[in-house]
Amino acid sequence: MVEQDFVFKKVQLVSGVSSYESPSNIALVKYWGKYGEQYPKNPSISFTLSNCKSVTKIKYRPKKDNEINNFLFLFDGFLMPSFNEKIKQFINRISIYIPAIKYHFFEIESYNTFPHSSGIASSASAMSSLALCFMEIEKKINLKISKSYFTKKASFLARLGSGSATRSIEGPVVCWGESEAFNDSSILYGTTFRNIAPIFNSYQDTILIIDKNEKKVSSTLGHHLMESNPYAENRFIQARKNMSKIKDVLIKGDLDNFIKIIELEALSLHAMMMTSSPSFILMHPNTLSVINEIYEFRKQTSIPICFTLDAGANIHLLYPVQFFEKTQNFINNKLLKYCFSKQYINDHVGIGSKIIEV
Numbered sequence: 001m002v003e004q005d006f007v008f009k010k011v012q013l014v015s016g017v018s019s020y021e022s023p024s025n026i027a028l029v030k031y032w033g034k035y036g037e038q039y040p041k042n043p044s045i046s047f048t049l050s051n052c053k054s055v056t057k058i059k060y061r062p063k064k065d066n067e068i069n070n071f072l073f074l075f076d077g078f079l080m081p082s083f084n085e086k087i088k089q090f091i092n093r094i095s096i097y098i099p100a101i102k103y104h105f106f107e108i109e110s111y112n113t114f115p116h117s118s119g120i121a122s123s124a125s126a127m128s129s130l131a132l133c134f135m136e137i138e139k140k141i142n143l144k145i146s147k148s149y150f151t152k153k154a155s156f157l158a159r160l161g162s163g164s165a166t167r168s169i170e171g172p173v174v175c176w177g178e179s180e181a182f183n184d185s186s187i188l189y190g191t192t193f194r195n196i197a198p199i200f201n202s203y204q205d206t207i208l209i210i211d212k213n214e215k216k217v218s219s220t221l222g223h224h225l226m227e228s229n230p231y232a233e234n235r236f237i238q239a240r241k242n243m244s245k246i247k248d249v250l251i252k253g254d255l256d257n258f259i260k261i262i263e264l265e266a267l268s269l270h271a272m273m274m275t276s277s278p279s280f281i282l283m284h285p286n287t288l289s290v291i292n293e294i295y296e297f298r299k300q301t302s303i304p305i306c307f308t309l310d311a312g313a314n315i316h317l318l319y320p321v322q323f324f325e326k327t328q329n330f331i332n333n334k335l336l337k338y339c340f341s342k343q344y345i346n347d348h349v350g351i352g353s354k355i356i357e358v
């Protein structure tokens with residue numbers, strides 16, 4: 001499909017309510033570096049999560065002539081001026097693909113199920129839930145829209161809000177960006193990969209909250225800095241190779257190689273940050289302490305637990321569900337002391353977004 005296939009020109013005035021919940025995701029092969037309007041420089045693949053999600057509701061109606069703004073945004077029931085610019089930009093971008101949006105007013109309410117300011121990036125869950133709500137408006141005008149087109153376009157629109165959000169519509173595993181290994185993959189939207197070994201369907205992700213402060217460098221700036229990073233081209237090659245390797249690993253349930261790829265990807269992402277100009281470090285001393293504890297625990301117990309990182313200091317512990325108890329003991333005995341206010345969140349691989357009946 002091409003961009004033009006996502007333009008729905010018909011304009012009709014409608015009113016109603018739409019509501020969706022959408023989860024966050026954790027990348028196995030990381031997206032870092034973009035061009036144009038949110039196209040990835042390299043392909044990426046992620047586990048869709050389950051418990052960490054955003055719930056969004058939009059009330060829409062025709063816009064009145066005297067209304068200057070076309071939306072009102074409430075987060076946790078409060079006005080959030082700091083989010084307004086991002087939402088305004090998102091609505092402007094998606095209006096090209098659903099022009100009817102320009103003639104409507106939106107009252108948007110959203111909240112996250114994970115603690116506010118926990119340092120967990122919420123743009124993937126927030127933007128994907130928002131994109132789904134806007135797709136309901138298109139659905140109201142275009143009664144013949146198919147389920148698969150709806151899903152693809154929701155992912156396409158989510159991408160315009162936040163690149164990683166494109167991978168949060170479905171689950172359990174979604175890839176995004178052109179990859180030789182995944183022949184239906186696209187830079188425009190996420191594609192679901194279902195051919196995974198059963199062990200991954202219930203894989204656990206325990207998120208250790210190391211630092212709950214907002215990132216010092218936004219991912220928008222981080223992506224941008226890849227344009228002048230001297231190692232960027234090799235990083236994009238590495239990511240493409242890792243996409244091929246991870247496909248094999250996911251199909252076979254090869255945990256040894258899973259661990260190798262996942263940890264290398266996490267550290268490569270942060271290596272890119274450290275070698276950008278200006279350089280920056282998002283890890284915290286406790287991030288490194290936890291990584292060393294994981295290495296040691298794995299060596300001692302042979303439990304196939306590994307870590308990955310987002311663009312931040314928090315650690316995602318990935319492991320098979322059968323090691324849940326042992327991992328919880330490990331966290332309580334060894335890792336809790338490195339966590340901010342002893343906070344962590346148990347999550348697991350999920351199947352994606354869900355409509356909420358209103």
Ligand code: PMV
Pocket residue numbers: 026027029030031032044123162163164165219220269310311
């Ligand atoms: O979606 P963005 O623009 O916030 O980028 C996030 C990129 C990482 O989370 C660091 C990696 C990824 O693939 O999700």
